[in-house]
Amino acid sequence: MDISENEFRDFLFKNHNENFPSIIIGRREPVSWHGDSFPPIHILLQQRAEKKINETLDNLEDLTLTAKELRLTREADSTTRADLVGNSESAGLTIVELKKSKQTERQAFSELLAYSNHFCTVFPGLKESSLTSILVAPMETRTIRDAYAQELVSNNKCIISLIPKYENETAQLSVYYPDPSYYKWFENNLLDDRSIITVALAFQEIEGWIDLETGQEGMPKHSAKALNTLTSAISNMLEACGYHSMCYSTQPWGEIAAGLNQPFPNVIYVAAINPFSSFRTEISENGISGNSLEGRLAEIQAIHDQLSESEREFWVETMEGNFHNRLIRLVRNEFKKLLKNKEQEEIKFEISLPDWYGIKTSVIESVTVNHGDLYLTGLLREIHSEYMEYVYRPDVDYAIYYSDDIPKYFYRSLRKFLPIWEILSGLGVGDSDSENQDE
Structure with missing residues (x-):
């Protein structure tokens, strides 16, 4: 994308502040099931998440972008600004945070969640699930893809992710749907x-x-x-x-x-x-094992290896017990x-x-x-x-x-x-x- 983040933000606000949905592409129908029995749980989770993504897209039809670089903290702090903020009858208060590179998309996701929380502080009684959050980013980092799926499936947030493209002074935002493997991960681990x-x-x-x-x-x-x-x-x-x-x-x-x-x-x-069930995650001789995906176990191993030595042996067991207690x-x-x-x-x-x-x-x-x-x-x-x-x-x-x-x-x-x-x-x-x- 041969345009800076600030230029892309300004382009969206200037040219699509009242027709933001017109540049969104890649919407598809939710996964369906045609078997003779009840569908597997991971299919239900995927169907539910994709329905929610599409419902959020529908609610953006009357969205109007009302501000750019909206400062959300004290005047002395000039670094905390929401890229775009809008409102609509269907989607309610909407926050858009964008990053064009793989290196900065993690920061954008964290900022997006923080901005939602900030509005809930400013307007007591408002819940994050009542806000619409839009992440515009390449979605190339696994950490971000995992975090997005978690917010969508487990935390029930009203959030969508759009992948940006800018060519010949034309912008497109492609809808990102999590890979089906994420839903099997939730099924198997929960x-x-x-x-x-x-x-x-x-x-x-x-x-x-x-x-x-x-x-x-x-x-x-x-x-x-x-x-x-x-x-x-x-x-x-x-x-x-x-x-x-x-x-x-x-x-x-x-x-x-x-x-x-x-x-x-x-x-x-x-x-x-x-x-934190030990069935899925357990520690033996400083090694993480369990009935789970290798990628997940590797990520937990990486966290485990950074703990203080005195805490490593019973780390997962302690978290499991604390959760139950x-x-x-x-x-x-x-x-x-x-x-x-x-x-x-x-x-x-x-x-x-x-x-x-x-x-x-x-x-x-x-x-x-x-x-x-x-x-x-x-x-x-x-x-x-x-x-x-x-x-x-x-x-x-x-x-x-x-x-x-x-x-x-x-x-x-x-x-x-x-x-x-x-x-x-x-x-x-x-x-x-x-x-x-x-x-």
Whole structure:
């Protein structure tokens, strides 16, 4: 590109401040799946991300660029400036940061995220997901490609990347779509049973508020309402803290409860993805290994080798344990807060750490209990939603296989235990074929 970054920025502002989308090329339809079964998770993640990219492109149609080199800090700091800032009814506040070289695109990406955060500080209540961020860069650096995919898929940011080209006084911006291998990376590293940790909080019966079943009618309505309120609140807290999790409650069947005489019959389960799982990353004799891609292990090895010698041996193990311990604290503290009462009565409870695969496959845990609603956060919520889209598709009769558990209307599948469990219980180890993928 035979033009400087400043000249290119000025060219865009002067010539395309009201028709910015007119120079964007390379848009394509999201990946689709034509198999006879549910699509693999990596296809769902790719489809979701590419839909989001295209929706963002659509929202730029009425974008107007309103400023260039917008200073975002104190007057004394003249170096922090956003290249271009715009606004539109559909995209809202839009920030454009551009770099034309491989050497500077990492800086541009960091600055773009910082600018979004700055606007959220200036306008309290604004979230970064409500902003539109546009990175104009060559996308030649793997670090940037990885970071962009992370923001798009895992952090759910409203962000797109455009690759610039300038010839004969004409500009083009090509849409960048992450390579399909990124989505397989997310699938393999996040959704294996051995990467999921579980916290089970069991607590006493609270007479008149959370009672057990006494006949064969199932969980009492007032108990179900109370338990669903608790799990919903805990789930909202986990969403705010950035966890990809599921949360639900159980009570034993009436006859079983009477026979066992359990002191803590109510159980709230929280299962969450632990990104530091030793299944995927472990250290042995200063070497990083695990069931993961070689490139990822090499990157972690490079970080490990730079740590102080005293911290290296148990580095990953410590992060894995800290993540689990933080989850325990969050669940415990939220539960105690929710069950504060005017009489200052202490609700007795205990916490255990069961194996997630054992819960999925246990008849006692899955069949001989009454279930409350199931609440999902993060990627697990998105994956379930995408799966249910397939269940209700008019052209594919997937529902016939799940007719007993799938409700008539989509909204009824968002919280009810059985339709969600039908999907989530099947997640685990998998290296699904993508030969039915249509790009």
